[in-house]
Amino acid sequence: MGWESHLTAASADIDLIDILWRQDIDLGAGREIFDYSHRQKEQDVDKDLRDGAEQEDTWSGEGAEALARNLLVDGETGESFPAQFPADISSITEAVPSESEPPGLQNNLLSPLLTGTESPFDLEQQWQDLMSIMEMQAMEVNTSTNEILYNAPSGDPLSTNYSLAPNTPINQNVSLHQASLGGCSQDFSLFSPEAESLPVASGSTLLPLLPSNSTSLNSSFGSTNLAGLFFPPQLNGTANDTAGPELPDPLGGLLDEAMLDEISLMDLAIEEGFNPVQASQLEEEFDSDSGLSLDSSHSPSSLSSSEGSSSSSSSSSSSSSSSSSSSSSSASSSASSSFSEEGAVGYSSDSETLDLEEAEGAVGYQPEYSKFCRMSYQDPSQLSCLPYLEHVGHNHTYNMAPSALDSADLPPPSGLKKGSKEKQADFLDKQMSRDEHRARAMKIPFTNDKIINLPVEEFNELLSKYQLSEAQLSLIRDIRRRGKNKMAAQNCRKRKLDTILNLERDVEDLQRDKARLLREKVEFLRSLRQMKQKVQSLYQEVFGRLRDENGRPYSPSQYALQYAGDGSVLLIPRTLADQQARRQERKPKDRRK
């Protein structure tokens, strides 16, 4: 089991995860039983209106059922975060090395001391963390190239509200490694009670501490036995030693944390096609204090005004959920309110100014595209000034065979050569919506704009002014209903898009946060190892200088140094130190239960 296999496996995992991650979000659309009777009735009406000109069978087969996506289930397993470290450092109460150390390893005591944090499990965990960092950095780069979204404060506590989902693919990766290499819960087994409570061998299996290999490290500092601090778990323990034998000590140096950062950035550059400069820039970003840019120009064009305000802090799930309600209320409650739309979504904050004078307030939101593509509710006369728009956009008038209606309402072409007016009329007919054609066919005496956008009182007033047949009234009501629903659907879709954008931004924020935390974790590990080395040196120096009454050095097999609560250091017999160490080990276990 070499590192190369790790690398390849991890790369494959990343590729797979990346692919899965880029898949569309499954909105959970499921097909419901649909009653076609009503629609069929409407179609019959349409057919009547079209005078049977359109006979084609529009009922094609159902589309294929959307396949259930292989959504990654959050495989969040106990991933460790730097928060654990202070506690770990303060609770360095590990087993006495001599108790668990196989005699054959006695001569290797010092080499693992320098790699105390690179136990097999720890290495694995760090590798997984690396993968996470790389994954997130890659995604961050991906997204940041599309839009600037470094806006939310990194410390936003709300941003942790739904931190699990975005990590799903990464954790999937973790779990894969765990499956093959053992649980990452062993991450810090160096300090885990399990490692501390390993069976005690005879006191004679002493571990040499000094370079002369003549002494053991079976010493304790008060309640804190320092000896085990210098021994990685694979040497202390034998039960969970799944990867230890395969990983010789020199490998520990391969995963020096300083190298980890470089590796991650290099892989990032390789995987994402980024040059080293970009990678270094990314690293600088992470190296910054907050790790996040406070540039809150988060796609100012991508958020509606209401949501932009509601999501200025932006990172809580509540904000996302509330954004819908807030924007909806803004759209519906105020006559003057209008969506400030983003170009990316294709909407405009510009309210329709052409033909919505009276009813603009009731609309509240008009998509920009309606100016050019969807002229449904505009006075067709306004179109005459925009002949060039004939080729712009798509016409969703469903090709309702306008000629069928027009043949009844419009004068037939007098000849093959059409005049400009006729061309205009033809163009306007094409621009008319289905309901407009219907209204025209039914000789509705007012515009669809009024039908749709007038307040209900004025609408009723308008109806009372005319003598309308029941069919006309029914059509008018349908036009009003459909027109309002059309706008509602547009609003709804716009909100959905905004919500998705907000969620994407939140995910990116959380990914940055996680990447930062992982980097901090690496830093903690690095400093912890340095501390261990310092303590080891001090221990060796102190113990080596101690002399008994005869001027001879103390045997590490019989004595150990131990911290006292008041900061002093005591030289105690190793047997006593062992007993104290065992006592210390039981306490966390009992606490855990």
Add this chain to the structure above:
DNA sequence: CCAAGATGTCATGAG
């Protein structure tokens, strides 16, 4: 011709 996206429409539920 197919797929994906855009848009309109309907049904339904909530306020």
Add this chain to the structure above:
DNA sequence: TCCTCATGACATCTT
């Protein structure tokens, strides 16, 4: 109860 809005689902059209 009626009106309006929001939204899922589907149909249709466009690209």
